[in-house]
Amino acid sequence: MQSRRDWLRSSIGLGGLLMAPSSLLSAQERAAYRPRPLENIVRLSSNENPYGPSKVVQEAISTAFDHACRYPYQYSDALAEKLAKKHGVGPESIIITGGSTEGLKIAGLTFAHNGGEIIAGQPTFLAMMDYAKQWGASIQWVPVGADKGYDLDAIENRISSQTKMIFLCNPNNPTGTLLPAQKLKDFCQSVSQKTIVFSDEAYYDFIEEENYPSMDTLVRDGQNVIVSKTFSKVYGLAGLRIGYLIAKPELAAQIRKNVVAMSNVLAIAAADAALQDDAFYSFSLAKNREAKSKIYALLDHLKLDYVPSSTNFVFFHAQKDIRSLGPQMLEKGVRIGRPFPPFYDWCRISTGTLEEVNRFVAGMLEVYQG
């Protein structure tokens, strides 16, 4: 068995899979977006953006300290006005929430409690369905297709008189798949005549396809479509807990009264600054692309199948049970994604900093080639 150093050294030869960290950021980038110190355990398990919050956002938070003794309601109204303009809707169509998770949970609670049905792909992000189930909803699970993407025809076929909502996460977590734009739009337009379509767009910013539409366009058209957005991903604010829903006024009013926590003054200040910080936005997207390339190169090298990703993570065929790969990788200092049944031999790995991804690469080489 080789030592850790040996592995690192030998893997550097693998088509540049590992590079010295100092080469990963330009001097200018380094000044602007100081890389975080590597922790003992690298978290590549939660699709966080390790470069956030940006310097600009940190300054905005500090500037808001004097307001942190005030309840957040007046501040959230001001942010909602700006978000409404961004999406071409009225402020009554924006519901600010404690992360998009609160939006997902209360939408599920609002529309599907006491026996209502939600149709959802499997696997997908579970916050809405898990919460709604606790309040008596029943879930119609529709397995993803061979390409790991949603099977929209099968989803449409499951609609019944009991259906209260269809949940789409697009790009999908954990598979990273993106629905074809026209197919998605046609589906939402046709199906929202029969039930509510919920479009979770947490990973929308990472889509590489030009002019890929947000379903906010259908909200503007007055359809039964709810869109959720978050500041946790490309903006790197997962710890601050701020997201929002976009829905036509009638739907928004039903959901808004069920909000439990809403967001907080510092998150609202951060989100406001983040929306204007184009440099960090572009930087995050560029770094994510680099990290994904490195992960793809590793998986190609190890001959492990993966799904081309429109997100900040990669879903790959580990060819091992994730319940044993998880602890093995943790020993190498890397926390990988949790199991996503029924794909127990698949793994979701988040893009971290390139240094963090190097740790993942080194750990994987040890596990798979050790």
Add this chain to the structure above:
Amino acid sequence: MQSRRDWLRSSIGLGGLLMAPSSLLSAQERAAYRPRPLENIVRLSSNENPYGPSKVVQEAISTAFDHACRYPYQYSDALAEKLAKKHGVGPESIIITGGSTEGLKIAGLTFAHNGGEIIAGQPTFLAMMDYAKQWGASIQWVPVGADKGYDLDAIENRISSQTKMIFLCNPNNPTGTLLPAQKLKDFCQSVSQKTIVFSDEAYYDFIEEENYPSMDTLVRDGQNVIVSKTFSKVYGLAGLRIGYLIAKPELAAQIRKNVVAMSNVLAIAAADAALQDDAFYSFSLAKNREAKSKIYALLDHLKLDYVPSSTNFVFFHAQKDIRSLGPQMLEKGVRIGRPFPPFYDWCRISTGTLEEVNRFVAGMLEVYQG
């Protein structure tokens, strides 16, 4: 009609009701707790603590910036351990929430949805009852007594087979009243045999009575008592949204699964630092006492009845409809408390900085002696 300046000048004669702002804080206090610039409209409407967050807490927040890209769950677990120690319970008895408001709402939802009854004094803080009503709870309202305090005997008499919970806010918002310690404890001990007693202790820190017990003592004894606490008041963190519930493990488990948003990384860092910032805690209490004395002096001068307050606000008999006094005071630059039916001729005024309270005093003198 005298000018605003004349009023300010003449009121300075009123037993020192108004003092020059520079005399209100010592040089040392000024350095440590820089008073906020007075805004156009002074907010004495929401029982906030205008001195928060303290410098120590602000530094703790800044130190946590590098963690703000991470989801908060691992951080909240560490805080829960500390809170558990503080209250002499196990960590499984602590539920961290997005302000205590989230705790109130989800407790109401958990125990009283679909027709369950909550018994509550009137007037009191409404977050739990308003939310639970939306989910089908019915509320048994029990008017406060002549002293504006809870009528515990009448509350006990309302218990029926439908009762799911009794809500006590003690000291009570908006009346500022405190229940006699022994009477409260006896009530909780006896009544929690029949139903859950929820003790909202948002204003507990402001109690002047020595050794006044928190109902966490009954949680430790395994009773059906839920205690809520917040960092919004004496700690001055209302904008950060962090509070917690304390309950025996069986009750806590039922509530925990219904948490919607939880708190955020910066609030958790702030709360952790605030718990150790004894200087700011004492400072806040001292400033609150000073502000209350000034409000009492004004009300004595105007011969308006008030309830001696165990909180950071004063409930007084305005002898005018609050729905007209509100706009009148807003014209003077002061936002006072909202109406608390059925006491439409009573007003709740929060303690602000002494500068802010001076604004309130000046405005009141204009309205009542103009």
